[in-house]
Amino acid sequence: MNSNNLITNSYKNKPSSLGHSHIVPLDFTNMVTVPDSHEWVTESVPVIDLSDPNAKTLIGEACEKWGAFQVMNHGVSMELLNQAELEAFRFFSLPANQKLRVLRSPESIIGYGVPRISSYFPKLLWSENFTMMGSPIDHAAQLWPDQPHKQTTFCDVMEECQKEMKALTERVVELMLESLGLTMEDLKWHSRGQCLFTLNSYPMCPEPERAMGLCPHTDTSLLTVLYQSSCTGLQVFQDVIGWIPVPPIPGAIVINIGDLMHILSNGRFKNILHRAVVNKTRHRVSFAVIYGPPSDEMISPLTKFTNDEHPPLYRPVNWKDYIYSKALHGNKALLHLMN
Template identity: 55%
Template sequence: MVEYQKELKGLAEKILGLMFRSLGLTQEDIAWFKPKYGCKSPQGVLQLNSYPVCPDPNRAMGLAPHTDSSLLTSLYQGNTSGLQVYRDNVGWVPVHPVSGALVVIVGDLMQITCNGRFKSALHRALVNNTRHRISTAYFYGPPQDVKISPSVKLTDHDHPILYRPVTWREYLDAKATHFNKAIELIRYDASSC
């Protein structure tokens, strides 16, 4: 498990680097991304999920609709379907497992960091009546006490700052209390921008 986490951490850092570069951001723009001068390392959490066979899947939910609090989540689905992502004007769309592949999910902290250019993905997990489903999720985030806020390079007159600074710890506390409304609680009022 330690080696698996190490590999997923490296993958998350590569993907984040590519995402930041696609927005024109450098390492200097996201100071906490590659720790300097003794800064704590970014945080990673591995979660194992088990969804037993359910005789009546229409009366049970594996995991309720939610967004992840992290920057990125890497999800291994195994070979049993159950993950669905919500798309506006479409509804719930299944994300079928692909052998040997991971699903990468943008989290709330990435939405904050990039000032809404990337959106966190609303998703859920369904149970089924034929197969036990197991998945592993790796949540990658910044150090818990580092303030996360939109990069100044991604704001201007046409793109005002959308979110106030927040630590991952503060955000997790807000999420625990307000669930999927947490991101709206740290959003600036559009009229004040």
């Protein structure tokens, strides 16, 4: 049998419900929109209503399939989200020399500067951020030394936003664990979990195709709880389809699964690869709670997910050392932890 016959015979018995549509290309020159038959990006991360009785199950499914989802009816007021967005814009719109008053020191995680993730990549990012843990009163006093009302407003909004988003974070973690048949008590350290609160800015970019707000990465944390405001920019990666935008939905908050949650679940929950692109005409801000264990707590696959047939995929590691490993190895850091 020659090669042409071999190829022909391998296809002739395959069923085809589309007839000639698998043979004859579309007349591309006359198309003004993409027809449904040619649309590949037909979905994005799930949107889950936390008041839904099935929310726990839906969250578990989203963690396994996507590693990310959006939540509605989450308990964080829209008024507070709008206030925090306004304060973020106000902060990032300050003159550069004023923002530099609260510049983060090289050894610190608190303060203003380029995203710490910048150290993972050879090129710099078209973004800036301000990270806090608890009250930013000391920084606010430096930013507006002669305007105590601005200090008070900024601090009040940031503290309340941290409080409400941390409560949401703990609620989501609890639902995630319950979807696995666990409780918060299975995380012996849960009462000592850490939350960082970060404001992110992606200024208008004259050549957005040449820049990146945040390069493709997975988060080092257990999870990140993000409000992305009304301007699109966040994208997640799915095999086959590629990069998929996460559309801003009024009032919705995005949940991203991080590497440490992937480790705890012994690979069952997906750690989502994501990035942020920039915009030529709009300045975009977002803010997020980054949640993780105490920095010295050793994290390893929970015993519920390991046995002789499914041994632990990863060696124990603490968050502090894993952040260092991520800086060295980038997105390959998890590979260096595999048994």
